[in-house]
Amino acid sequence: xxxxxxxxxxxIYVLRDGKPHQVLVLTxxxxxxxxxxxxxxxxxxxxxxxxxxxxxxxPGLQPPPGMGGPQFRGPGGGGGGRR
Numbered sequence: 001x002x003x004x005x006x007x008x009x010x011x012i013y014v015l016r017d018g019k020p021h022q023v024l025v026l027t028x029x030x031x032x033x034x035x036x037x038x039x040x041x042x043x044x045x046x047x048x049x050x051x052x053x054x055x056x057x058x059p060g061l062q063p064p065p066g067m068g069g070p071q072f073r074g075p076g077g078g079g080g081g082r083r
Contacts (some may be wrong), residue, residue, distance in 0.1 A: 007026055009024040009025065009039075010024070010025055010026070010027055011023070011024055011025075012025055012037070012048060012049075013048070013049040014042070014046040014047060014048055015046075015047040015048075015049055016046070020049055023039060023041035023042060024039060024041060025038060025041070025042060026039060
């Protein structure tokens with residue numbers, strides 16, 4: 001993996017043998033949902049770790065926005081319709 005001028009490797013985690021392993025990649029084009037990853041440490045079939053899962057939920061235990069938690073709705077909490 002050779003970065004172009006101005007590119008810096010980014011660390012991600014892959015699941016191998018049931019354990020997370022850090023690997024360095026370069027990110028390419030993205031549409032906000034899908035992102036191209038390049039790196040010699042990636043293998044075909046690698047399972048990328050892209051979020052967290054909480055084993056127990058209770059009062060005050062919520063995942064952050066974007067990972068199943070409450071969604072940001074801007075000033076006033078969103079809701080759109082009439083008040």
